[in-house]
Amino acid sequence: MPDQLNYLIEFICKYVDFTENDLKSIDGKIDFLNLKKNQVFINQGDIADRIAFTNKGYLRVYYFFDGEEITRDITPLHSFATALPSFISKKPSYEIISAITDCELITISRENLEFLYSNYPKWERLGRRIMEEMFVESQRRIYSFITETAEIRYKKLLKQYPEMIHDVPLKYIADFLGIKLQSLSRLRKTIDW
Amino acid sequence: MPDQLNYLIEFICKYVDFTENDLKSIDGKIDFLNLKKNQVFINQGDIADRIAFTNKGYLRVYYFFDGEEITRDITPLHSFATALPSFISKKPSYEIISAITDCELITISRENLEFLYSNYPKWERLGRRIMEEMFVESQRRIYSFITETAEIRYKKLLKQYPEMIHDVPLKYIADFLGIKLQSLSRLRKTIDW
DNA sequence: CATTTTATTTAACAAATGTTAAACGGTTTT
DNA sequence: AAAACCGTTTAACATTTGTTAAATAAAATG
Numbered sequence A, B: 001m002p003d004q005l006n007y008l009i010e011f012i013c014k015y016v017d018f019t020e021n022d023l024k025s026i027d028g029k030i031d032f033l034n035l036k037k038n039q040v041f042i043n044q045g046d047i048a049d050r051i052a053f054t055n056k057g058y059l060r061v062y063y064f065f066d067g068e069e070i071t072r073d074i075t076p077l078h079s080f081a082t083a084l085p086s087f088i089s090k091k092p093s094y095e096i097i098s099a100i101t102d103c104e105l106i107t108i109s110r111e112n113l114e115f116l117y118s119n120y121p122k123w124e125r126l127g128r129r130i131m132e133e134m135f136v137e138s139q140r141r142i143y144s145f146i147t148e149t150a151e152i153r154y155k156k157l158l159k160q161y162p163e164m165i166h167d168v169p170l171k172y173i174a175d176f177l178g179i180k181l182q183s184l185s186r187l188r189k190t191i192d193w
Numbered sequence C: 001c002a003t004t005t006t007a008t009t010t011a012a013c014a015a016a017t018g019t020t021a022a023a024c025g026g027t028t029t030t
Numbered sequence D: 001a002a003a004a005c006c007g008t009t010t011a012a013c014a015t016t017t018g019t020t021a022a023a024t025a026a027a028a029t030g
Helices: A003-015 A020-026 A084-089 A110-119 A121-147 A150-160 A170-177 A181-190 B003-015 B020-026 B084-089 B110-119 B121-147 B150-160 B170-177 B181-190
Strands: A030-035 A040-042 A050-056 A059-065 A068-074 A096-099 A103-109 B030-035 B040-042 B050-056 B059-065 B068-074 B096-099 B103-109
Touching (some): A003 A103, A003 A121, A020 A110, A040 A050, A050 A110, A068 A170, A068 B121, A084 B121, A103 A110, A121 A150, A121 B084, A121 B121, A150 A170, A150 A181, B003 B050, B003 B103, B003 B121, B050 B110, B068 B170, B110 B121, B121 B150, B150 B170, B150 B181, B170 B181
Antiparallel strands (some): A040 A096, A050 A103, A059 A068, A059 A096, B030 B103, B050 B103, B059 B068
């Protein structure tokens, strides 16, 4: 397997045991896509037909609310992203996905993914396991909205993704935390570590 | 198929086309469990080994924070629930699941579910599809925490689940919305419909 | 390197939500 | 029927976060 796939393979094998042979099934099914900072991967109105694995860089998921863009998600390094509501329903996406930093993506089309799902039980299992994990993580975030202050959410984010702060503008982080940029700035000032 | 399974079958078929024959695979794999109000389905410290489908009644998912219980989730009628982090990891659950009202549950053990997953591709596919949908719903809720006021969240909840208000104490609904009971009460007073 | 744009901070005031404590109206219990 | 309990409301005050507007800092551009 080519070096470019190392992170992806590592990610996959966390969920399902793929042998060298199992992995061959993706030959010819994936594509590489580089995005410059701020370039769009999935636009509003597009029907999302690709899933991306971030081999390098950060993507964000955002949408327009009251005329301004709100970032709902920032992808961690080496993880999957797509506009899932659109990808699943094949309807136009209200979410936009774009590159926060220069990105190297490994992408797979819906068509090819469905082929893998239908022809290799291990792929379908992988899909389920990844979705389970994403759901649990999503619930954890809801938990934090319910019980934690913005300050604690911010501290935990820094602890979990310490490198993120270097590459991601505070505006996006504020949105992710569910507060305004100015509130985040105020909050940062009062933290003594 | 027995009448008791109608809601479950309807739910399943929203995601994957199961024929009468496909459905036979659950013969002997599921159990029925009735819970009285406030009875516990999965306790803190248990290793969750069952998933429940709520044939009747409401469950809630909660945990202890600062010595008091916080309700993170209220299951809609006719949906699945388990303490997923524990179910997936086989580690003791910090989440507790109990009955808000008298409940009729259809349950399946992890063992039997894994059997279905491994032996019937349609079941694995169903698992993936349900997880996808639950993830999307979870993201929708995060969206609402980020962009909407508590009042709007409350109004939308009432609109989406109008019957829920009759059976579910406001304390749980307040937790679900991410606000205190007193704040919900204040907010209810000011709404003019 | 000067200019423009973008990111971040600051501040004063407003609005939303939390905190604490008490009251109220039903049910259930004794 | 009195007492105890549960769910909900009310109120006064505290804290957090939002809003608006401007200043400053940093980065990108010509």
